[in-house]
Structures are given as structure tokens and as C-alpha cells.
Amino acid sequence: MMSSPLRTRNSHVIETNPVPQLPSSTLMTTKQYTEEEVAKVLLVLVRLKGFLTVPIKQHNKEGDLWVTIDAKVYNLSKFADLHPGGANVLFADGVAGKDATQAFFGLHRLEVLHRPQYARLQIGTILGEESVIKAPAPGEVSRVPYAEPTWLASGFQSPYYTAGHRKFQKAVRTFFMEVVQPAAIQCEENGKRIPQEVVDKMAEVNVIAMRLGPGKHLKGRTLMNGTVTPEEFDYFHELILNTELARFGTRGFVDGLLNGAVIGVPPILNYGSPELQARVVPEILNGKKFLALAISEAFAGSDVSGLQTTAVRDGDFWVVTGTKKWITNGTYADYFTTGCKTETGFTVILIERSDNLSTKAIKTSYSATAGTAYVTFDKVRVPVGNTLGAVGNGMNVILTNFNHERWMVICTALSAQRLVVEECMKWASQRMVFGKPLTSQAVIRSKLAGMISRVEAGQNWLEHITHQMNNMTYAEMGSKLAGPIGLLKSFVTRSGEETAADATQIFGGRALTVSGMGKVIENYRRTSAFDAILAGAEDVMADLGVRQAMKKMPSNARM
Numbered sequence: 018m019m020s021s022p023l024r025t026r027n028s029h030v031i032e033t034n035p036v037p038q039l040p041s042s043t044l045m046t047t048k049q050y051t052e053e054e055v056a057k058v059l060l061v062l063v064r065l066k067g068f069l070t071v072p073i074k075q076h077n078k079e080g081d082l083w084v085t086i087d088a089k090v091y092n093l094s095k096f097a098d099l100h101p102g103g104a105n106v107l108f109a110d111g112v113a114g115k116d117a118t119q120a121f122f123g124l125h126r127l128e129v130l131h132r133p134q135y136a137r138l139q140i141g142t143i144l145g146e147e148s149v150i151k152a153p154a155p156g157e158v159s160r161v162p163y164a165e166p167t168w169l170a171s172g173f174q175s176p177y178y179t180a181g182h183r184k185f186q187k188a189v190r191t192f193f194m195e196v197v198q199p200a201a202i203q204c205e206e207n208g209k210r211i212p213q214e215v216v217d218k219m220a221e222v223n224v225i226a227m228r229l230g231p232g233k234h235l236k237g238r239t240l241m242n243g244t245v246t247p248e249e250f251d252y253f254h255e256l257i258l259n260t261e262l263a264r265f266g267t268r269g270f271v272d273g274l275l276n277g278a279v280i281g282v283p284p285i286l287n288y289g290s291p292e293l294q295a296r297v298v299p300e301i302l303n304g305k306k307f308l309a310l311a312i313s314e315a316f317a318g319s320d321v322s323g324l325q326t327t328a329v330r331d332g333d334f335w336v337v338t339g340t341k342k343w344i345t346n347g348t349y350a351d352y353f354t355t356g357c358k359t360e361t362g363f364t365v366i367l368i369e370r371s372d373n374l375s376t377k378a379i380k381t382s383y384s385a386t387a388g389t390a391y392v393t394f395d396k397v398r399v400p401v402g403n404t405l406g407a408v409g410n411g412m413n414v415i416l417t418n419f420n421h422e423r424w425m426v427i428c429t430a431l432s433a434q435r436l437v438v439e440e441c442m443k444w445a446s447q448r449m450v451f452g453k454p455l456t457s458q459a460v461i462r463s464k465l466a467g468m469i470s471r472v473e474a475g476q477n478w479l480e481h482i483t484h485q486m487n488n489m490t491y492a493e494m495g496s497k498l499a500g501p502i503g504l505l506k507s508f509v510t511r512s513g514e515e516t517a518a519d520a521t522q523i524f525g526g527r528a529l530t531v532s533g534m535g536k537v538i539e540n541y542r543r544t545s546a547f548d549a550i551l552a553g554a555e556d557v558m559a560d561l562g563v564r565q566a567m568k569k570m571p572s573n574a575r576m
């Protein structure tokens with residue numbers, strides 16, 4: 018009476034006898050049933066006799082269409098006409114009523130199956146077969162080779178990271194995947210600023226404060242629910258934060274994630290008066306107010322000496338007039354850390370938004386979620402107490418601040434680059450051409466070799482510099498690391514452009530569409546140039562590195 022299920026990998030034919038054979042039927046619902054419920058289900062199924070006797074392969078026609086993908090059974094009968102790829106493809110030989118796993122993953126990202134409107138098309142699983150294709154759970158590291166920095170790969174050691182860093186990394190990844198990633202994807206698409214509830218949650222675990230790096234501003238704060246103490250927090254913790262937040266393939270959002278504060282608050286911490294710090298810093302670190310760094314102008318970018326915004330003294334006030342361009346987070350910032358021309362050189366002044374300060378969004382080729390603005394100061398009156406550092410010492414304030422900003426850009430740029438490597442590794446393995454995976458082509462493997470080598474070289478250099486930062490004073494960093502950081506930034510962004518070009522070749526037309534298989538590559542190809550410009554143009558960075566080295570050439574050095 019009991020016949021055993023017969024199934025082949027390709028057809029999923031399963032013959033069953035009607036009633037007592039439920040366990041060996043073609044599918045088993047994912048819901049867990051009690052014995053009592055099972056009995057009820059059996060009764061219902063008895064009435065639907067045909068259901069148990071029809072093998073999956075016969076559900077292959079209009080109005081009755083099933084496919085299996087990775088041991089899960091999907092009923093596409095009603096969906097076929099709504100399918101974005103058209104109904105015809107679903108009725109093709111090798112798809113309708115069959116195992117469509119390979120066809121599906123050649124055309125869709127796994128996340129498609131997780132979208133609620135599609136997840137509900139799943140009506141069961143194939144008995145005795147395990148679903149093997151899974152997205153990493155929140156906090157989990159990827160097992161795709163080179164998808165993670167080596168210190169996170171199983172079996173590898175690192176001289177830099179402690180057990181504490183590992184614990185922190187896991188907590189940060191979980192937090193970012195659960196709390197930030199959904200907002201990142203939405204904001205990247207709709208161009209809106211980061212939602213306040215996400216900012217509040219980040220403030221709760223002190224992400225905003227930690228992104229400014231180690232220092233006294235962390236004192237008394239509970240970091241990532243106590244995973245690390247303020248005293249233990251070092252630049253490797255900050256590197257981890259920067260790495261994790263750039264893993265979503267949403268470059269505009271990386272800047273939208275309050276980068277203005279990351280680059281604009283350090284001058285207040287390092288040069289602001291205690292009163293100013295006490296008034297302004299807590300509300301920013303608690304996510305209640307926003308800040309932007311306002312240095313670049315239409316008149317001057319990397320050549321800060323050409324700035325034209327002026328600040329003129331009038332009693333206890335500065336009167337600031339001028340414009341600033343490309344100001345990240347500027348559209349919604351409450352404060353602007355602003356580089357101004359004063360009588361005796363340059364001075365950095367913290368300026369609060371007021372009626373005389375207006376901002377206008379600038380359309381860029383990355384998402385408006387970054388809040389890129391054109392800022393106009395129309396005789397804005399600012400208390401002299403808002404001066405950051407000595408009057409005339411602004412160039413020093415700006416230049417020392419650049420080190421941390423550029424190092425942060427390197428961290429996020431490398432993380433985004435590594436994500437591209439992961440995408441290419443996956444795609445080259447799952448994409449079939451002429452009956453073989455893309456990886457069977459030597460030219461593809463050669464491109465992968467190039468992109469892996471570049472990201473690994475950048476990572477190792479970054480970790481080496483980060484180690485120096487942990488062991489130097491702020492002033493030492495300024496004098497010793499400006500050159501190496503400039504060179505590394507230039508190396509990483511140049512690598513990024515090569516990697517974007519290689520990835521585009523590997524993904525072909527898919528790299529040109531903002532959704533679907535190549536969406537990460539499209540975003541990266543379109544936005545990697547931002548890293549090569551923001552915080553110092555690539556060529557200027559390379560030149561800075563060499564100029565700094567030349568300054569240190571011993572006068573008696575000869576060949």
C-alpha cells in the first residue's frame with residue numbers, strides 16, 4: 018500500500034498513494050502542525066484527492082503552474098501574468114513544473130524571494146530535501162572568499178584585532194543589518210534624509226559619538242550596549258564601524274548617515290571653547306541636531322587657500338558673507354563648521370542656521386539622501402565665541418581635520434569595493450554562459466585576481482596606518498600620517514575605479530540597471546568617483562603624499 022516517493026533532481030516527480038501518504042507527498046508546508054491539526058489537514062486533503070496524486074511536473078500550464086527553487090515549491094499560477102519578466106519565460110521547458118533553481122539565480126537576486134509579496138508564493142518544501150541557499154543571518158559573516166577582511170575569515174590571524182574587536186564587529190553588524198540597512202535601501206532610492214527614528218536608535222547605542230573616533234567625547238557613554246568601554250575604544254573599533262556601514266551598496270546613504278558630523282564635529286572637540294562644546298556637542302551626538310562641514314566653494318575645492326567666504330569682525334560678532342558648495346548633509350544641517358577668510362588668514366567658525374543662512378539642494382549623480390547643498394551666508398552674525406582655534410590658524414584646523422576625514426573615506430571606500438568583489442565572486446559562479454559558469458573563462462578569473470589583490474593591498478595598508486593612529490598623538494598624526502593617508506586614499510580610489518570597470522565587464526548590461534542582479538555594481542560604478550573627489554581629489558592626494566615625503570628627504574641622501 019505504502020509506496021515510497023520517487024523524485025529526480027530535475028523533474029521532482031513524486032508518486033504517492035492518496036490518503037495515508039501525506040508525509041511522502043510532493044510538498045510539505047513550512048508551518049509546523051500539531052497532531053490534531055495534521056488530522057484536520059489530512060481530512061481536507063482527502064477531499065482534494067487529485068492534489069496528492071499529481072506530481073509537480075504536471076503543474077506546468079496556464080492556471081496551474083508550479084516551479085521549485087532550492088527545494089521550495091512556488092505556485093505561480095496567478096502570479097505568471099504579473100511576473101516582471103513576463104509569463105512566457107515561466108512556461109518554458111525546463112522551468113514550468115521543474116526545478117528552476119539555476120534559471121532563477123541566473124536572473125534574480127535571492128532577496129526577490131524574501132520580499133513579502135513573493136515569499137507568499139511559496140506553498141511548501143520538497144520532502145527530504147534541504148534548502149541550501151541562504152542569506153547570512155544578521156551579524157553573520159560571509160563565507161564567500163575575500164568577501165570579508167582576512168581577520169574575519171575562518172582560520173586566519175591578525176596582529177591588530179582582539180577578541181573585543183570581534184565581539185564589537187558582530188554587535189555592530191547585527192545592529193546595522195537590523196536597524197540601518199532597511200533605511201539605507203529606502204533612502205538611497207527615494208532620496209529622503211535618514212529617518213529620525215533610525216538616528217535615535219543610533220544615538221541610543223552611541224554610533225554617532227563613536228564615529229568621531231576615540232576621545233573624551235565618549236566618556237560616560239555606553240557604547241553598543243556595553244560591548245566596548247569608552248577607554249577601550251580605539252581606531253580599529255572605528256574602522257569596524259566605517260566598514261560595516263558601507264556594506265549595503267548604497268553610496269549616497271553612506272554620506273547621508275550623518276557624515277557631516279563625522280567630519281565637522283572634530284574641529285569643535287579639538288579647538289572649540291569648553292562652553293561651546295558643552296552647548297553644541299551633546300545635542301549632535303544625541304541625534305537631536307545635525308552638523309555639516311562647510312569648506313569647499315565653487316571657487317576652491319582641494320585648493321583651500323582659494324576660499325572666498327569672508328568673516329569680518331563687528332564687536333563681539335563675526336559677519337560672514339559668501340557661499341559654499343558640495344556641502345554633505347547641508348540641506349538639513351543645523352550647524353556649519355565653516356572655513357572663512359579673515360583679516361589675518363583663515364579662521365574656522367561654527368555657524369548656526371538662521372534666517373540669513375540658506376541652503377539649496379544640489380543635484381548630484383548619487384542619491385539626494387546625502388543632503389548635498391549649496392549654502393549661502395548673507396551677512397550672518399556669529400558670536401566670536403564660536404571661533405574654532407586661534408584667529409588666522411584656520412588652515413591648520415582644516416588640514417589636521419582632513420587626516421581623519423580621509424582615513425574615514427578610505428575605510429568606507431574599501432568596504433564598498435570589497436562588496437563589489439563579493440558580488441563578482443557570486444555572479445561569476447552562478448552565471449552560466451555556453452553551459453558553463455563565468456568562472457570558466459580565464460579573462461574573468463584574471464579580472465577577479467586584479468580586484469581581489471587591490472582590495473587586499475588597500476586593506477593591509479589601511480590596517481597598518483590605523484595601528485599607527487592608535488599609537489600617535491593627534492599632532493603626530495598630522496605631521497607623520499598626512500602623506501601616507503593621502504597616498505593610500507589615492508591608491509584606494511584609483512583601485513576602485515579599476516574595480517568598477519572590471520565589475521561592469523563581468524556583469525555586462527546588468528551593471529547599467531539600478532535594480533536587479535547588477536544593482537550593487539551600478540551603484541558602485543556611478544558613485545565610486547565620489548570617493549576620488551570628496552575630502553581631496555585623487556591626484557592631489559597622491560601629490561600630497563610625495564610632497565610630504567620630499568620634505569623629509571635627508572639633505573645628505575645621495576645615490
Ligand code: HEM
Pocket residue numbers: 084091093100101102103106107112117120121124125126129130135138532533534
Ligand atoms: C518565485 C518565482 C519568481 C519570482 C518571485 C520572480 C520575480 C521577478 C522579479 C521581481 C523580476 C524583476 C527583476 C528583479 O527584481 O530581479 C523578475 C524578472 C525576471 N524573471 Fe522572474 N521571478 C520568478 C521566477 C522566474 C523564473 C523561474 C524565471 C525563469 C526563466 C524567471 C525569469 C525572469 C526574467 C527573464 C526576468 C527579467 C530579468 C531581467 O530583466 O534581467 N523568473 N522576476
